[in-house]
Amino acid sequence: MGLRALEGRVLAYAPWILGASLLGHLAMVAFQAKMTMVDLMVYRNASPELFTGLLYDWRLKEFSDQFALPFTYPPFSALVFVPLSWVPWGLARWLWQLACLACLWFVTRKSLQLVGSNDPRRAMLWTGLFVWVEPVRTTLNYGQVNLVLAALLLGTMVSARSWKQGAGVGIAAGLKLTPAISGLYFLLNRRYQAAAWSVVAFFGTVGLGYLISPRLSDEYWFHLLGDASRVGPVGSAINQSLRGALSRTVGYDVGTGPVLLGAVAVAVVLTGFALHASLKAKDTLAMIVSVQFLGLLVSPISWSHHWVWAVPALMWLIYSAKHRLATATAVAWILAIGSYLISFLLKAQPSIWIIPRPWHHSALGWVYPAVGLLTLVTVAVVLRRRAARSREEVEHPVDLLRE
Numbered sequence: 001m002g003l004r005a006l007e008g009r010v011l012a013y014a015p016w017i018l019g020a021s022l023l024g025h026l027a028m029v030a031f032q033a034k035m036t037m038v039d040l041m042v043y044r045n046a047s048p049e050l051f052t053g054l055l056y057d058w059r060l061k062e063f064s065d066q067f068a069l070p071f072t073y074p075p076f077s078a079l080v081f082v083p084l085s086w087v088p089w090g091l092a093r094w095l096w097q098l099a100c101l102a103c104l105w106f107v108t109r110k111s112l113q114l115v116g117s118n119d120p121r122r123a124m125l126w127t128g129l130f131v132w133v134e135p136v137r138t139t140l141n142y143g144q145v146n147l148v149l150a151a152l153l154l155g156t157m158v159s160a161r162s163w164k165q166g167a168g169v170g171i172a173a174g175l176k177l178t179p180a181i182s183g184l185y186f187l188l189n190r191r192y193q194a195a196a197w198s199v200v201a202f203f204g205t206v207g208l209g210y211l212i213s214p215r216l217s218d219e220y221w222f223h224l225l226g227d228a229s230r231v232g233p234v235g236s237a238i239n240q241s242l243r244g245a246l247s248r249t250v251g252y253d254v255g256t257g258p259v260l261l262g263a264v265a266v267a268v269v270l271t272g273f274a275l276h277a278s279l280k281a282k283d284t285l286a287m288i289v290s291v292q293f294l295g296l297l298v299s300p301i302s303w304s305h306h307w308v309w310a311v312p313a314l315m316w317l318i319y320s321a322k323h324r325l326a327t328a329t330a331v332a333w334i335l336a337i338g339s340y341l342i343s344f345l346l347k348a349q350p351s352i353w354i355i356p357r358p359w360h361h362s363a364l365g366w367v368y369p370a371v372g373l374l375t376l377v378t379v380a381v382v383l384r385r386r387a388a389r390s391r392e393e394v395e396h397p398v399d400l401l402r403e
Helices: 003-011 014-031 038-051 075-086 089-114 120-130 134-142 146-157 162-175 178-188 192-212 214-224 242-250 258-281 284-298 304-321 324-338 341-348 359-364 367-395 397-402
Strands: none
Touching: 003 014, 003 120, 014 089, 014 120, 038 075, 038 089, 038 134, 075 089, 075 162, 075 192, 075 214, 089 120, 089 134, 089 146, 089 284, 089 304, 120 304, 134 146, 134 304, 134 324, 134 341, 146 162, 146 178, 146 284, 146 304, 162 178, 162 192, 178 192, 178 258, 178 284, 192 214, 242 258, 242 359, 242 367, 258 284, 258 367, 284 304, 284 367, 304 324, 304 367, 324 367, 341 359, 341 367
């Protein structure tokens, strides 16, 4: 039986697979006491402190014995989360879970549409499966914002309207700074109006924060911004950025020194090749994924649940790339996010603050950055190969027919 025939049979059960996954997850929300959704609790409980002036002094201590969790986003983000504090905690967690599941469906569906697949059953199938991969699973368990941001970015960046493109990126960056890397997509595509709108929208969020609390805004933008230690333990296995992986390898926080700068340079070069190939091929999804992966790699902190961009990456690798290297990279991603390796490494480390560890744990701790870099290489190789093939078809159509 061919792969297409096998997929056709599986797709017939896609609604049932999606339904079973959603019911299974919602049952866990209802009955699993350990699913505390600590990050959602931070968003909800800290946000009213925007009006008391204590937003960045507040800590959630109940569910983290090693690190009392602070609010680490800009004041505008706290303002957006304030409505969650108006409803009981039990209702807030259900509303957030349903919103995140809807965003997962949207990201999967939009990614498939961008690679030319409009079959809703395929989106159902993959959404049902993605509920159980580690970045998505931990996003749901922690009540994180990653799926919401990914849906906002993917939904607006591909819009035909410049203001909508820019507003999506600017607002996302105002909520959490890392989406600002998306502006690179506009510059490379010479969508200067969209880039301008993103700047306007971003500074609009900053201005709104200053309007509500000038002191907290000054504290965030001029004192707290860039302090990675405040966000969390840089060397913990859950930090899947280049800085985290390198720190675990050498046994200390590499900071912003030459070791990190060398790795960032490699990531930038590989991203450059991937983006150049994507731009020439006019491959929107490959370009968006490449830009987001660059942001994840070079950020001081990229928790494993930030890597929900593996979802659109997998859709591109499986349905658009059509190359042996892409198949190998897709398998690598499936193993990386389906094995719960990061969860194992988190349990294996004695403390989130202790950076040195056995060499094999350090090596395994490279999993997301390594496959992320491999993805950038794959994008460059596959799309350059595709471009070369297209040139051959134009220049030597008769020779290709004889093959």
